[in-house]
Structure formats: structure tokens, C-alpha cells
Amino acid sequence: MAIDEELGKSASLPPYPEMIMEAIEALKQKDGSDKSSISEYIESKYKEISDDHEDILEANLTSMKENGELLFVNNSYLKAGADAPVKRGRGRPPKPKDPSAPAPAPAPAAPAGSSRGRGRPRKDPSAPAAAKKAKTSAGPTGSGRPRGRPRKDKTDAVQNGVEV
Known part of the structure; x- marks a missing residue:
């Protein structure tokens, strides 16, 4: 159901999309027609609005723009067609x-019997248990020092002339 039928239109008026297209054709502006000039044309031609x-x-212009019947460029409406300027989307073309x-070659297919699932494969329950590593105080680099900032010794504070 058209928008003009929902909002109530007189029986003698043509549908708004037809009036809009007629106004754009009659105005014949190179860069398109703005909403106010389309409105003025319709008001001057059809007195019983x-x-x-x-x-x-406004509702009909918006729906026609979304449907691709009209292009909206620089605050002007143009008829969409072969002679209309190409509307570029956002981003790099x-x-x-x-x-x-x-044509690009298709990706190699996986062997028939090996359908791998997503994620990390499960451990084999029948495999022997791995030997556990002994914990050492060595950090991840294996230098023999623990991780993080070294603790402050009381002897260091007294040497610097500051008591704790």
C-alpha cells in the first residue's frame, strides 16, 4: 500500500510518486530538484492538496529514495536511470x-575420511601420561631469578641513609 493512500488522498489527485516524477521532469534542472521546488510545483498544479x-x-520522497527510484545528491532529487550520475558508496571502490x-582455482578438498572439527583436537585417552615438570623458581627465561620486581632488603635502605 502506497504511503499517500495511508495518509489519505483525494480521489482526483494522482499518486504522490507520479506527481513527484512529473515535477522532476517538468522542472528539468541539471543538478536535480530540491524538495521545496518539487513541493511548489505540485501545489501550483494541483490546487486540492x-x-x-x-x-x-517527505515520506514519499524518502521511500522513493530508499527503493532506488530517485537519487539524492547534494540536497537534490534526480530520477534514477542510465543518464543519472553513479552514486558511490562509502569506502574504497x-x-x-x-x-x-x-577464474581462480578452487581450494583443494580435504580427504574423504578426515573431517576435522573446529578448535583444538581432543587428547587421546589411551596415550601415556606425560611426565610432569619439576617446579623451579626460575622465570620464563630460565635465568634462575623469580619473576617480577625484586624485594627490597632492609640492608639496602640503611646503606642509602634511610631507615625503614
Whole structure:
């Protein structure tokens, strides 16, 4: 159901999308027509417009823009078509595809009997237990020193002339 039917339209008026397209064609502006000029054209041509004309026009312009019937460029509405400027999306445009380039080779398929699941494989319960390593106070580098900042000795504080 069209937006203009939901918001109530007079039986003698054409649907708003038709009036909008007619206004854009009649105004023939190179860079497109803004909302106010489209509204003025419709008001001048169709005298029996309802009081909520601005709201209905705004809703129809938005829906036509989202459907791709109109392009919105520099606060102006243009008819979408072959002669309309190309609307670029955000970000870097994709590289053009070369039609003469060969198709990429498919990835090698896994052997039929080995379907690996996701994640780390489970341990084999029948495998012998690994010998546990003896804990040492050596850090991860194996230098024989414990990790972290060394403890402050009382002898160091007295030597510097400061008592604890």
C-alpha cells in the first residue's frame, strides 16, 4: 500500500510518486530538484492538496529514495536511470574485474575420511601420561631469578641513609 493512500488522498489527485516524477521532469534542472521546488510545483498544479502535503511529500520522497527510484545528491532529487550520475558508496571502490582473466582455482578438498572439527583436537585417552615438570623458581627465561620486581632488603635502605 502506497504511503499517500495511508495518509489519505483525494480521489482526483494522482499518486504522490507520479506527481513527484512529473515535477522532476517538468522542472528539468541539471543538478536535480530540491524538495521545496518539487513541493511548489505540485501545489501550483494541483490546487486540492491536503493540509499535510509536506509530510506526505517527505515520506514519499524518502521511500522513493530508499527503493532506488530517485537519487539524492547534494540536497537534490534526480530520477534514477542510465543518464543519472553513479552514486558511490562509502569506502574504497572495488577493483574492476578483468573479463579475460582466468577464474581462480578452487581450494583443494580435504580427504574423504578426515573431517576435522573446529578448535583444538581432543587428547587421546589411551596415550601415556606425560611426565610432569619439576617446579623451579626460575622465570620464563630460565635465568634462575623469580619473576617480577625484586624485594627490597632492609640492608639496602640503611646503606642509602634511610631507615625503614
